[in-house]
C-alpha cells in the first residue's frame with residue numbers, strides 16, 4: 001500500500017488555552033518575557049482559577065473552531081483558592097469519559113499544571129500540543145454542519 | 148431494622164393500601180404522596196390528605212410518567228410543615244437521596260416508603276394497549292408484562308429494583324407474601340399505633356430472588372451497552388442516532404437529577420444573535436437548525452451523569468423516541484465506577500463533583516502528577 005498522504009502538513013491548528021491567573025497565565029507571560037519560542041497557534045482565555053472552567057466552554061471551543069484545548073492551572077496543592085485545580089481535575093476526568101463515548105480522541109483536551117515560574121514548561125507544552133493536534137487534523141466537530 | 152409481613156390474602160396492592168390508610172388514620176403521616184389512577188384513566192402521582200379518599204392509590208402503577216424524586220423536590224423544596232409520607236420506587240428513592248444531597252429536598256418531615264419494583268411500561272404504549280391500570284399492575288407484580296407492552300428499556304436493565312433505602316421498605320420479591328421492613332424508631336411507632344406488627348420474619352426467598360433478578364439485569368444491561376456501542380460507536384453513528392433530536396429539553400426537564408432552576412442552555416449564553424448564526428453558515432457553508440444538539444447532550448452528561456440513577460424518565464419524555472437513557476446510563480456507569488460512587492445509596496457518600504482527593508485521577512484526567 002502507498003504511504004498515506006500527509007494531509008495535515010499545511011494545517012495550522014488553533015489551540016484555545018484556558019489559563020489560571022495565578023500560575024499558568026503568569027507562566028505564559030514569563031515564557032514571553034524570557035523569549036521562549038513557541039508556535040503562535042494558541043489563543044489564551046484568562047481565568048482566575050482552573051476551577052472556574054466549565055466543560056461546556058471546552059466543548060463549545062472544540063465545536064466552534066478550536067482543534068485543541070489546554071486547561072492550565074497551578075500544581076496540586078498550590079491553587080490560590082485551595083482546591084480549584086482538584087475540582088477541574090474531576091471535571092476533566094468526566095469529560096474524557098464523555099469524549100470517549102462520542103468517539104472524540106482524548107488528545108483534543110489537555111490539562112496541565114504549570115506554575116508562574118515555569119515559562120519554559122509552558123512553551124514546551126504549547127509545542128507538544130500544537131504538534132500532536134497538527135497530526136490529528138482539524139477537530140471532529142467544527143466543520144460539520146449537522147451537529 | 149425490624150421486619151414483618153403484611154396481611155394480604157394474595158393481594159399486594161391491597162396490603163400496601165391498608166398500610167397507607169393506617170399511616171394516615173393514625174396520624175403517623177398527615178399527607179401521603181403516591182402513584183394513583185386518575186379518574187380519566189392513566190396513572191400519575193397524587194398527594195393524599197384524606198384517609199377516606201385513598202382508593203386511587205396504585206403503588207405499583209404500571210407506568211411512571213413523572214419521576215417521584217422530581218415531584219418530591221417540588222413539594223418538599225421547602226419544608227411542607229406537616230409529616231409527609233412518600234411512596235417511591237427504588238429509582239425514585241435513589242433520586243431523592245441525590246436531591247437531598249443537592250439541597251433540593253428538605254427531608255425533615257418526610258417519611259420515605261420504598262417498594263420493591265417489578266418494573267414499568269412506556270406510558271404511550273400502555274395507553275394504546277388498552278390494559279386496565281390495576282390489571283396491568285397485577286400482571287407486573289406476577290412477574291409478567293401486560294399484553295401489548297414491553298418493560299421500559301431502563302427497567303429491563305435496572306440492577307437495583309429492590310427497596311434498599313427509606314425508613315419503610317415494602318418487599319414483594321421472592322414469594323406470595325408482602326413484607327414490611329422499617330427502621331427501629333418508625334417500627335416502634337407503627338407497632339404502638341397498631342398499624343402493623345413486626346414478627347421478625349420477612350419473605351424467606353427474597354434475598355435469593357433479588358440476587359437472581361440483579362444478575363439477570365446486569366446481563367441484559369451489558370448486552371444492551373455492547374449493542375449500543377456497536378450501533379453508535381463512532382461520532383458519525385452517534386450523530387445519526389440522535390439526528391432527530393429537536394433540543395426540546397424534555398429529557399432534561401423530566402430528569403430528576405437535572406435540578407438547576409435555569410439550565411445554561413436556556414440562559415442568554417445560548418440565545419445567539421443573528422450574526423452568530425450567519426457566521427456559522429458562512430464558516431461551514433451549511434448549518435443545521437436547531438444548533439448544538441450534541442453539545443447539549445454532552446454538557447448534560449458532564450454535569451449530571453455522576454448522579455444518574457437510571458430511571459429512564461428521559462426516554463419516556465423524549466418525543467422522538469431517542470435512546471437517551473441508554474446513552475446516559477452507559478456514560479454514567481464509567482463515570483460512577485471511576486469515582487467508586489453509587490448514586491442514591493447513602494446520604495453519607497459525597498456527590499463526586501462536590502469533593503476531591505489530593506492524590507487521584509492523574510491518568511483519567513491526563514494531567515500527570
Ligand code: SF4
Pocket residue numbers: 391392393394395396397398399464465466467468469471
Ligand atoms: S427529549 Fe429527545 S428530542 Fe428533546 S432534547 Fe431530549 S433527546 Fe432531544
Ligand code: SF4
Pocket residue numbers: 301398401402403404405454455456457458459460461462471472475476
Ligand atoms: S439522565 Fe435519564 S435515566 Fe439518568 S436520572 Fe436523568 S432521567 Fe433518569
Ligand code: FES
Pocket residue numbers: 020021022023024048049050051072073074078079080081082083084085
Ligand atoms: S488559582 Fe491556579 S488553579 Fe486555582
